[in-house]
Each structure stands twice: as C-alpha cells, then as structure tokens.
Amino acid sequence: MVSLRILLVDDHPVVRAGLRAMLTEFEDFSVAAEAADGDAALRELARLRALGERVDVVLMDLQMGAGMDGITATAAIRQLDSPPPVLILTTYDTESDILAAVEAGASGYMLKDAPPEQIRQAVLSAAAGETALAPKVAALLMSRISSPQTALTAREVQLLELLATGLTNRAIARRLFISGATVKTHLVHIYGKLGVDNRTSAIALAAQRRIIRTPGH
Amino acid sequence: MVSLRILLVDDHPVVRAGLRAMLTEFEDFSVAAEAADGDAALRELARLRALGERVDVVLMDLQMGAGMDGITATAAIRQLDSPPPVLILTTYDTESDILAAVEAGASGYMLKDAPPEQIRQAVLSAAAGETALAPKVAALLMSRISSPQTALTAREVQLLELLATGLTNRAIARRLFISGATVKTHLVHIYGKLGVDNRTSAIALAAQRRIIRTPGH
DNA sequence: GCTGCGGTCAACCTTTTGGTTGATCCGCCC
DNA sequence: GGGCGGATCAACCAAAAGGTTGACCGCAGC
Numbered sequence: 001m002v003s004l005r006i007l008l009v010d011d012h013p014v015v016r017a018g019l020r021a022m023l024t025e026f027e028d029f030s031v032a033a034e035a036a037d038g039d040a041a042l043r044e045l046a047r048l049r050a051l052g053e054r055v056d057v058v059l060m061d062l063q064m065g066a067g068m069d070g071i072t073a074t075a076a077i078r079q080l081d082s083p084p085p086v087l088i089l090t091t092y093d094t095e096s097d098i099l100a101a102v103e104a105g106a107s108g109y110m111l112k113d114a115p116p117e118q119i120r121q122a123v124l125s126a127a128a129g130e131t132a133l134a135p136k137v138a139a140l141l142m143s144r145i146s147s148p149q150t151a152l153t154a155r156e157v158q159l160l161e162l163l164a165t166g167l168t169n170r171a172i173a174r175r176l177f178i179s180g181a182t183v184k185t186h187l188v189h190i191y192g193k194l195g196v197d198n199r200t201s202a203i204a205l206a207a208q209r210r211i212i213r214t215p216g217h
Numbered sequence: 218m219v220s221l222r223i224l225l226v227d228d229h230p231v232v233r234a235g236l237r238a239m240l241t242e243f244e245d246f247s248v249a250a251e252a253a254d255g256d257a258a259l260r261e262l263a264r265l266r267a268l269g270e271r272v273d274v275v276l277m278d279l280q281m282g283a284g285m286d287g288i289t290a291t292a293a294i295r296q297l298d299s300p301p302p303v304l305i306l307t308t309y310d311t312e313s314d315i316l317a318a319v320e321a322g323a324s325g326y327m328l329k330d331a332p333p334e335q336i337r338q339a340v341l342s343a344a345a346g347e348t349a350l351a352p353k354v355a356a357l358l359m360s361r362i363s364s365p366q367t368a369l370t371a372r373e374v375q376l377l378e379l380l381a382t383g384l385t386n387r388a389i390a391r392r393l394f395i396s397g398a399t400v401k402t403h404l405v406h407i408y409g410k411l412g413v414d415n416r417t418s419a420i421a422l423a424a425q426r427r428i429i430r431t432p433g434h
Numbered sequence: 435g436c437t438g439c440g441g442t443c444a445a446c447c448t449t450t451t452g453g454t455t456g457a458t459c460c461g462c463c464c
Numbered sequence: 465g466g467g468c469g470g471a472t473c474a475a476c477c478a479a480a481a482g483g484t485t486g487a488c489c490g491c492a493g494c
Binding site for chain 4: 168169170184187188191197198199
C-alpha cells in the first residue's frame with residue numbers, strides 16, 4: 001500500500017523524535033513534516049499543499065508553550081478545504097480539553113502514555129476517516145452523559161473564577177454587586193455539584209477539570 | 218572514547234523512544250535500559266549491576282503516573298553505593314519541583330522543551346560529575362539566594378503544595394505527621410512572606426509566581 | 435396559570451481559619 | 465559555646481467560611 005503521510009505538531013523536540021522513531025518503524029508511515037506550534041503547523045500544511053504533497057493525518061499536541069495551541073490550530077485546519085483528519089495526542093485527559101478538541105473538529109483523542117501499537121491504530125483509524133478515542137477518554141465521555149446534573153451554571157463558574165483569585169466572600173459580593181449571603185448560597189451549590197466542602201478544593205477540582213483557568217498565565 | 222551508558226526513566230513510551238533516538242544519534246551515547254517508573258528504574262539498576270554492566274547517567278522524569286515518582290526514585294538511587302548521577306528531565310520548572318529534586322540529590326534539572334544539543338550537553342556534564350541546570354532553572358535558584366528573607370523554605374513550599382490540593386489544616390497535619398498548630402504556624406509565615414492573609418490568595422499568588430504547580434497542569 | 439429553576443437575600447449556628455504570644459528542640463556557623 | 469533560624473507545639477481569641485432553613489422574584493416552558 002501507499003505510505004501514510006503524517007504531520008507532527010508538538011513543541012517538544014524529544015516527543016517529535018519519539019513519534020518519528022515510533023511511527024517510521026512501521027513501513028506504512030512516513031513523516032511529511034514537523035511543527036513546534038499551531039502557527040508552524042498551518043505554515044507547513046500550506047507549504048506542502050503548494051508543493052502538491054499529500055498529508056493524510058495531523059498528529060497534534062494541545063499545550064504548546066508560547067505558540068498557537070492545538071485546539072485553535074485544529075479548528076483552523078478544519079477550515080481548509082478537504083482538510084486532513086487531526087488526531088490529538090496529549091498528556092491530559094480533562095473533560096474540557098476533550099470537549100474542546102471534539103468541538104474543534106478533532107478526529108480522535110489519544111494519550112501520550114499509550115502503547116505504540118494503540119497510537120498506530122489510532123493513526124490508521126483517523127486516516128480512514130474514523131474516530132479514535134483512548135479508553136480513558138471514552139470512559140470519561142460515558143460517565144459525563146450519565147450524570148448531567150452536575151453542570152455548573154454560568155454564574156457559578158463566574159463565582160468560581162473570582163474565588164480562584166483569592167477573594168473573600170465579601171470581596172466577591174462587592175465585585176458582583178450582590179450580598180454576602182448570595183455568595184454563600186452560590187458557593188454551597190458549587191460545593192454540592194463538585195462534591196467538595198471548602199473553597200480550596202473547589203478551586204483545585206475546577207482547575208483540574210479546566211472549568212476555570214489557573215492564574216498561571 | 219567509551220560510550221556513555223544511560224538509563225531512561227519516563228512513563229511515556231513516546232518520550233523514551235524520542236530520547237533513545239536523540240541520544241543514540243551521537244556515537245558516544247547508548248541506552249543501557251529503559252523504565253516506565255521509579256520502581257522499574259530501581260529494578261533495572263539492580264539487574265544491570267548484577268550483570269556487571271555500568272550505568273553512567275540516569276535520565277529521570279518526575280511525574281510518572283501511578284508508579285513511584287522521580288523524586289522518590291532519585292532519593293532511592295542516591296542511597297546506593299557509588300550511585301550514578303541522576304539528571305532530571307521534566308516538563309515543569311516550578312520552584313517546588315526543583316527544590317525537591319535538588320534535595321533528593323539530582324545532578325541536574327533540564328526541561329523537555331530544550332533543544333537536543335542542550336540535553337546532550339547536560340548528560341555529558343552529569344556523567345562528568347558536574348551540575349547541569351536549564352537556564353530558567355538556574356535563574357530561579359539565583360533569584361532565590363539573592364533574596365532569602367522573602368524566600369519560602371522547602372517546608373513552606375511543601376505546605377503550600379498540599380494547601381493547593383484543597384486539604385484542610387487538619388488533613389495537612391495528618392499528611393505530614395505534625396500537629397495542627399504547626400500547620401497554622403507555617404501558614405502564618407507563608408502568608409507573611411507572600412503578603413496575603415488567606416489560603417486562597419496564597420495559592421493564587423504561588424501559582425502565578427510558579428512557586429507551585431497548579432493541579433491542572 | 436402553574437411549575438421549575440436560577441438568582442437573590444436573611445437568620446442562625448458550627449466549624450475552620452487567621453493572628454498572636456510564647457515556648458522547646460535541633461543543627462549550623464562563627 | 466553562644467547565637468541564629470527552621471521546625472515543632474500550645475493556648476487563646478477574632479474573623480471568615482461552611483451548613484441549614486426558608487423566603488422572594490423573574491423567566492421559560494407546558
């Protein structure tokens with residue numbers, strides 16, 4: 001058969017080298033190009049198309065330091081005409097990452113700790129136009145649809161964001177022009193939905209699930 | 218010269234393949250063995266020693282899923298007699314990770330987004346018994362010693378980390394086998410040094426300054 | 435029109451956290 | 465060997481947060 005041409009997108013040289021080594025071990029894969037972030041990926045894709053060179057699958061990381069992130073890049077790629085399938089390959093299996101990837105039009109979602117054979121199968125599935133989900137990811141999606149009542153309202157997420165900046169209840173109340181009592185009510189609801197009983201674990205959990213952005217950058 | 222023998226410790230097959238490919242491109246490196254976590258690393262080291270095979274450098278990741286983490290493994294390796302130098306190669310450059318690694322006896326601290334040549338140099342330095350630090354890491358340590366009065370102690374950083382996971386004072390006390398009173402004392406010191414007056418803002422500030430890693434990342 | 439839900443508020447009480455003072459122990463450095 | 469700083473602990477009080485109950489309003493959907 002004709003060799004599958006892959007575009008690698010990952011900001012770590014080590015990981016790119018690993019994927020290249022792992023994939024080209026199989027005679028049916030070849031690396032068309034590599035990119036360190038989303039911008040570079042789009043440029044590479046344009047360059048290859050200009051040269052008339054095929055790209056069958058894009059293997060995309062999500063977190064990529066300073067450059068364009070994988071979600072944005074995936075969405076941009078899906079805007080092209082006859083876009084190649086994008087297979088996400090990342091370290092994190094949080095629900096917001098996964099949902100964002102699906103929304104952006106990813107063809108699959110694999111984790112970096114997967115055995116080589118699983119990654120190889122996922123690439124083949126993606127190239128064939130099928131969907132490939134890591135077992136962990138599939139399990140998370142299943143559990144999510146089985147308990148939808150735990151979804152936070154927009155207001156609650158807003159509270160949670162202010163909470164994470166270190167504000168007291170009173171400060172949050174002033175910021176939102178509501179009473180301290182209402183802040184407490186919201187917090188009790190949030191704790192209930194998240195299954196915690198204090199603000200710090202609510203923040204920790206929300207950060208973990210990417211419900212809120214962490215004050216890192 | 219005789220080839221440098223390296224033990225790779227990382228839970229991601231992709232990363233191990235990448236390091237193997239990157240390092241063995243240089244004729245002076247060879248991979249003695251690979252391990253997916255700390256336990257496996259110790260077993261490999263024992264096995265190689267039993268066979269009389271040399272290990273010149275251990276390349277160690279920090280986060281390794283379910284298995285023994287890199288800090289613990291590093292400390293364990295340093296307990297052996299004539300232990301090989303351990304070079305940490307990880308994604309994170311937070312103060313808590315770096316301090317823990319140094320305390321555990323690591324010979325260096327490199328980041329995975331480093332260019333191959335930098336990693337190669339670090340391995341050579343470590344093998345020669347020297348210390349190899351990524352520029353970012355070196356800068357952090359420098360700034361620490363230049364203003365030690367506001368610098369948190371290792372213990373305080375450790376408290377801060379547990380704090381960020383959402384534990385109560387009592388839970389932290391149990392985790393560290395100290396009394397609740399001591400936890401409170403530490404927290405008061407931390408708040409004073411960071412210029413805050415409650416736990417959530419301490420966490421927010423510590424995450425912002427990259428003193429700790431947030432649960433999300 | 436009624437119901438359900440989200441957002442708002444209040445009173446009351448318990449638990450946790452924050453702030454202060456003071457103390458002991460240990461290791462390190464001059 | 466005396467001083468210093470980090471880590472440990474205790475008692476006490478004040479402030480903040482957590483938990484419960486109950487209430488009102490506005491809006492969307494049946």
